[in-house]
Amino acid sequence: MARHLVITGLVQGVGYRASFEAQARALRLCGWVRNRRDGSVEAMVRGDDAALEKIVAWSRRGPAAAVVSDVKVNEADDVSLPDDRFEVRQTE
Numbered sequence: 763m764a765r766h767l768v769i770t771g772l773v774q775g776v777g778y779r780a781s782f783e784a785q786a787r788a789l790r791l792c793g794w795v796r797n798r799r800d801g802s803v804e805a806m807v808r809g810d811d812a813a814l815e816k817i818v819a820w821s822r823r824g825p826a827a828a829v830v831s832d833v834k835v836n837e838a839d840d841v842s843l844p845d846d847r848f849e850v851r852q853t854e
Contacts, residue, residue, distance in 0.1 A: 764793070765810040769821055769837040771831035779850050781825040782817075785814045789813040790805045796851035806838055806853075 769778070774797050782795045782805060791809040798804050807817055824830050 763811060763814060764806065764838040765833050766836045767805045767821055769803045770836045772829040773824060774789050774801055776827035777804050777825045778828050783848055783850050786817055789816055791817060791848055793847060794851045795850045797853040799853060803844060
């Protein structure tokens with residue numbers, strides 16, 4: 763199963779991507795996270811249902827310095843996700 767997330771609020775410049783990556787790796791998820799030019803953070807994650815629920819719940823809080831205003835979550839095609847790793851990607 764895979765999910766596409768778009769997180770808005772004060773989520774750039776607060777360690778959100780690095781914290782998201784650490785959470786995803788701890789949950790053994792595959793995928794990526796990146797900043798977007800509009801100030802949001804975008805992520806694609808693949809894993810089991812329980813791990814996906816946990817990363818979505820975490821994303822609604824984020825790291826201590828973040829102020830999350832919204833998280834949009836959609837089912838996603840996982841064909842383009844990296845196998846067996848999670849990475850931080852360049853801003854797009």
